[in-house]
Amino acid sequence: MKKPHTLAGTLLAALLLAGTAPHALADTKLRAFAGGSGQRPDLMRKLFDQYQQRNPGVTIEVETGGATSELQRQYLGTVLNAKDTSIDLFMIDIVNPAQYAGANWVEPLNAYVGEPAVALKPYLPAYAQANVIDGKVAAMPAFADAMFMYYRKDLLDKHKISEPKTWDELAAAAKKIQQAESDANLQGLSIQGAPIEGAVCTFLLPYWSQGKELNDASGRLTLDKDAAVKGINQWLSMVDQGVIKKNVAEVKTPDTVNEFKAGQVVFAINWGFAWDRFNSDKDSKVSGKVGVMPLPAVAGGKSATCLGGWQWSVSAFSKNKAEAAKLVKFLASPEASKFLAAEGSLLPTSLAVYQDADVLKAVPWFKDAGAVVAAGRSRPLSRDYGQVSDVIRTSVSAALARTKKPEEAVAEIESRLRRVMR
Template identity: 25%
Template sequence: MKARSIFRMILAGLLILTVLTACAPATPQVVEKVVEKPVVQTVVVTKEVPVEKKVVETVVVQEKRTQLSFAGHQYFNMSFGPAPAPLEYMRQVVAEKYPNIDIQLIMQPLDANKWHDNLTTYWMAKDPTVDLVYVVGYWITEFAEAGWLMPLDDKIDPALLAKYDPAYLDIFRHNGKLVALGPAWGGIGGLYYRKDLLEKYGLKPPETYDDIIAACDTIRKDNPDLGCWDWPAMRNVVLVNRWSEFLHGFGGTYFNKDGTCAMNSPEAVKALEFMTMLFQKGYTPQEALSWKEEDANVRFVSGQTIFFTGRQDLLFWIDDPAKSKIVGKWGFIPNPAQPGGRHAGFPEFWAFAVSAYSDNPDEALKVLELWGSLPTMKNFNLAWGPIQGHSDVYTDPDVLKANPNLPLIEEIAKTAIPPLPSANYGEITDLLQAQIHSALSGQISPKQALDDACAAIDVIEKGP
């Protein structure tokens, strides 16, 4: 009985166990299975591959600057009219067309003798740093014969040269070769007179030198404090210029046909005797023996003298009330002449030239053409007044407006005489200055002064 009970308990336990096992979750099974699936993978491979590549590289090249030296005077920094000072404008036109070129002014003394000597010193040393020079017509023979100036005929634009009056260009030729371009400015001597005073006393403008003396004697009877005739007589090349006018006015000339000095002829002696008499009798003040051109016009524009011999540039401001006390009271005529003589005005025509020793000749020629062109010549006219060589200057409306006295200047220009024709110009004029000034100062007689001068000049020109 007991055994049967144990059997039943075991059987029930098995039954319960079976039921519990059926109700429990299934045990997971590990199953190995191969599945094929495509995989996308990026692989970076480093490899050197030659590649052609164009590289554009901008290289900035510094343009070479050229400095040109110009031998001129202090007036290039001054303007006396409605235009910039010439040097300012000259630099401006160069900078506009040739920005790599700079202009440096080598300041020269106003004394023409010292200026001449400076230029001579540069060239005798063959100084290559002097490129452009401002020269006067009476130096041309000397400078060109020495080979110091570059010939220009085949180097300047023919169209530009065609704008210049041949008579002006001839002043700057030597043996047919053009060596300077101008004038950029020019002075020519004439006689200023007090028109109001001559009209008051019923006198005509003087034709002869004797007419001047007669007019002074008449007017000064009632005006003893009034001066007669002022002109520059300083021992300077300007004295030789004035002497040349007196010389031709009395019928004299520089040289005889055989090349010997003619400046001690009877006509020449009379001319210097007349000049000396002006100082002896007070028609010209003793102070004039130390006057330059600029000093000599002071008394005339101040209304203190009746006559004045000088250049035409005074016309540029003689009617300016701020500078002149004789506005509208003056006249300007050719210099007088005695019977047998000629009305003569000495031309001081200045031009630009290129030094034969310049180390920048091509650049200097480019600048020379610009300075000889109409715009620059017009600026010279408006800054300094006439005379300019470029013909188009005289049809420019601005020039005509600023120069109402151009017709007077044209009449004076007709009396132009040539400068003393000698390659020894500097030496001869130095000699003449000394001898003429000594005569005017009363240190030596006019005849002795001219005899001594001619004897020395013949030695210079022909040799002992």
């Protein structure tokens, strides 16, 4: 969706004002790792350009890479474990601050942004909680994310079907539409079953909606095995009904986006960035036909969604920590959040931006998105999150591939996580 030129100009002017005051600097080169396409490094480059205009002594280089959160985590883990000084600041998933701080890979930001209670007060509680480790600000929020249920509004309207509230209702609605449309390529529901980070959420969504918790306040495992098996069986039941395709264990985040965009899916679970792809990409066949709703629940349960989002951290090995921290403070500002929301449909990390008139004019669906994000659930905030993620996603993918029974997959998750989440 092309945004009004006047709005873009207003936002860029505001960003200039949000930068640090002009001051004489020795030339400082900063290198930022801005993730993959899902983190919109193209928009981050525009923010960097604005910062450079306000701070003429600073030059910012951008490094990108890694199509998924785990690939980015693997790369950064290699770089930071080697104490490489080439990267000054980097973007990380909401699940990573505890892990990175525990490994002493990030520079505490208290001295640059203030104490946690003040520095993170404007942000949604989940982001304030995730970014403060042992009383130290380990990262600052870049933009939020959450899993949404996207659906073909035109098809539900055509077949006079209301938004389903439970997974069983969704399966019935999808099956009805598939049969009526007589399109062999039309999937009822697309979820991520490949052994990627999205599969962690695929496991948690039906589990949480039964009112269950994976861990307690201290981080200890509280897995309800029966509920976990029921959740996996919920997905397998939809595979057997022809609602979810049989090779679900191979489906990755971009696959869901591309197939829904091509008009081949009725319902799709995906992250917030997908909205812009569905409605703005030139090759999208569903532009203007997309609806968004809260995720369904297991019968008798309550809707729950998986919270995501990205944060900026300063490398503990940077030779330009003070300047990198100033840049991070700028990137986490309300003005930067407003720019990313209006220009790229990237979800804000503070409720105030969801209510901004300019943002709502550019991205009307944010009117309802704020409540979904605010009520989102966070994956375990563990110093060993890499292990937690690996256990869940590989076991769940195996169950969806039917190389393991759900009971075996859940038993494996419990056994391995008990050693990690103590």
